[in-house]
Amino acid sequence: MAIDDLLDEHEQSERVRNWLKNNGAGLIGGIALGLAVIFGWQWWDRHQAQQKQQAFQDYATAQASLDKATAAGAGGQKLADLKSVQAEVAKLAAENELYANLAALRLAKAQVESGKRDEAIATLKAIKPTAELKAVVDLRLARLLADAGKHDEALKLIGNATDADSLVARADILAATGKPEQARELYLKALTGMDVAAPQRRLVELKLTDVGGTPPKPAEAT
Incomplete structure (x- = not known):
């Protein structure tokens, strides 16, 4: 091997040692940071999966409690105390929004x-519904508020x-507050957009008749 080659290798090794001396700490820190990010991400994935699993288990527990209460009512007995179920639903609210809303x-x-109508109103008011559930929650709450005499709300x-x-819900409220003309208009509008075979159609026709209206014939409603 030529002397010049040996000098070049020596010079290159010196450059590498100097570079490591000047940049070694940063290099090690960068590697450590990269490993921390990787392990941190893996921990977060496991944590999220555990939270979802726990939320599902809590949702299943709440569902079982509600099924038990409903079954008691269906058997002609007084429904079971729902205080424990309320606590289970409240726990879900801090874990998973969708499960909490459904429960x-x-x-x-x-x-x-x-x-327990007033308690049901409080339960529905506490829901923070997703866009998909908002219409359902609002309608159920509106019906209960109307039943409680809070028509404007x-x-x-x-x-x-x-x-x-x-x-139909708006028409029911208007009929209950002495506005049959407006109620008729809304009942008719609801029937116009309702399928002829819809199970609730007959009930809406009866409501329309009660406020002095005439149910449209099937051909007129389609």
Whole structure:
């Protein structure tokens, strides 16, 4: 090997040693940071999976409690105390929004069936619904508010929704507050957009008749 080659190798090794001396700490820190990011991400994935699993288990527990309460009511007995279920739903609210909303809807239904309308109203008001559930929550809450005599609040909650269920709910409120003409208009509008074979159609026709209207013939409603 030539002397010049040996000098070049020596010079290169010196450069490498100097570079490591000047940059070694940063290099090690960068590697450590990269490993921390990788392990941190893996921990976060496991943590999220555990939270979802726990939320599902808590949701299943709440569902089982609600099923038990509902079964008691269906058997002609007084519905079981729902306080424990309320606590389970409250726990879900801090774990998973979707599960909490679904459980709260069922809890409100059970509360209504047990004659606890005001508690059901409170349950529905506490829900922070997703866009997909908002219309359902608002309509159920509006019906309960109307039943409690809070007609203005109920109408405000329904707003200008044009689906058949909302139209009927608004018409019910207007009929109850002495406005049969407006109620007739909304019942007719609901029937116009309702399928002829819809199970609730006959009930809406009866409501229309009660406020002095004439149900449209099937051909007129389609």
